[in-house]
Amino acid sequence: MDVVVSAAGDTPFKPVAEIAPEDYEAAFRGKVLSQIELVRQGVGHVAARGSFTLISGVLADEPIPTGSAASMANGAIEAFVRAAAIEIAPQRVNAVSPTVFTESLDDYGSFFPGMPSVDLARVTEAYVRSVEGAQTGQVYAVR
Incomplete structure (x- = not known):
């Protein structure tokens, strides 16, 4: 296998005063640990x-x-990418960090007031850059 790409992760959205420790744990498991495991287990197979290429976000x-x-x-994904890059070389690891997708504005646009959206086609270009480029330890912001 030459490439592993992740574009998934789930986190709850709640005010700090209402969010429970379990919600933070769920966010960490759903977005961070799941992607770290892709790399950890994939190192021996790639x-x-x-x-x-992992996904973080604005x-x-x-x-x-x-x-x-x-x-x-x-933030944890981005820190992991920078740290893992120096350990797994010559394999590479990067992250794509998009803002809200234009295609999901109806569902999520109200969470991102004043932030520009980005078309999925532009996000795809960042993934292609990560996969086909030579960089490692990078976070490609797509804004």
Whole structure:
């Protein structure tokens, strides 16, 4: 196998005063640990110069109300990518960090007031850059 790509992860959106420790744990399991496991287990199955591309998101850099669990998870993914890149070389690992998808504005647009959306086609281009490029330890922001 040459490439492993992840575009999945789930986090709850609740105000800090209402979010429970279990919600943060769920965000960590659903978005962070699941992707870390792809890399951890994949290292032995991906070609020596193969790559992993994970997903984080805009909330690592631009938090929103009710988004603390997502911000935590996205930041953790980005830190993991930078750290894992130096350990798994010559295999590569990067992350794509999009803002809200234009195609999902009806469902999620109200969570991201004032933030521009991005078409899935642009996000796909960032994945292609990660997979086909030579960089490692990068977070490709798609804004």
